[in-house]
Amino acid sequence: MELFTAPRPDHSPPEGLSSEELAQAIDSLSRKLRSVRASLRTARLAGLAVFVLIIGIGFILLWVGPEPFLPRIFESGDVVTVPTLLGWWMAVILAALFVGIVSYRVFAHRQQVVRGWVHKSHDLERRLDHAESEARRRTKA
Numbered sequence: 001m002e003l004f005t006a007p008r009p010d011h012s013p014p015e016g017l018s019s020e021e022l023a024q025a026i027d028s029l030s031r032k033l034r035s036v037r038a039s040l041r042t043a044r045l046a047g048l049a050v051f052v053l054i055i056g057i058g059f060i061l062l063w064v065g066p067e068p069f070l071p072r073i074f075e076s077g078d079v080v081t082v083p084t085l086l087g088w089w090m091a092v093i094l095a096a097l098f099v100g101i102v103s104y105r106v107f108a109h110r111q112q113v114v115r116g117w118v119h120k121s122h123d124l125e126r127r128l129d130h131a132e133s134e135a136r137r138r139t140k141a
Helices: 018-065 070-074 082-140
Strands: none
Touching: 018 082
C-alpha cells in the first residue's frame, strides 16, 4: 500500500463523499457485509456440526461405557462388583473429558475468529446504515 494515497470511499464519512463515491461506498459495504455474513453462517454451521459430532461421540462412549454393567441391564449378565463398575465409569468419564478438552483446544482459535466476524458484521451494518441514510437525505434534498 502506498503511503500517500487517498482513503477508500467506504472508509470516509458519507457526508464528505460525492454522490458517485457514496454509491461506490454503499456497493462496497453491501458486498463486504454479504461476504462477512456468509462466512459467519458457514462458521456457525461448522460449529454446529462439530457440536453434533462431539455429542455423538459422547453418546457412543456412554453406550460403550461400563461394559460389565450394560449386559446386566439388558440381559442377565455376570454380577458386577462396585470397584469394577466405578473403574469403567471413570474410564468413560476420562475419555469424554479428553475428547472435550481436545475439541475445545482445536476450535478455540476458530471461535475467536468467529467472534471477530460478529463484531465486523455489526460495524459494517452500522456504516452501511449511515451511508444509506446519507444517500436518502441527499435524494430528499
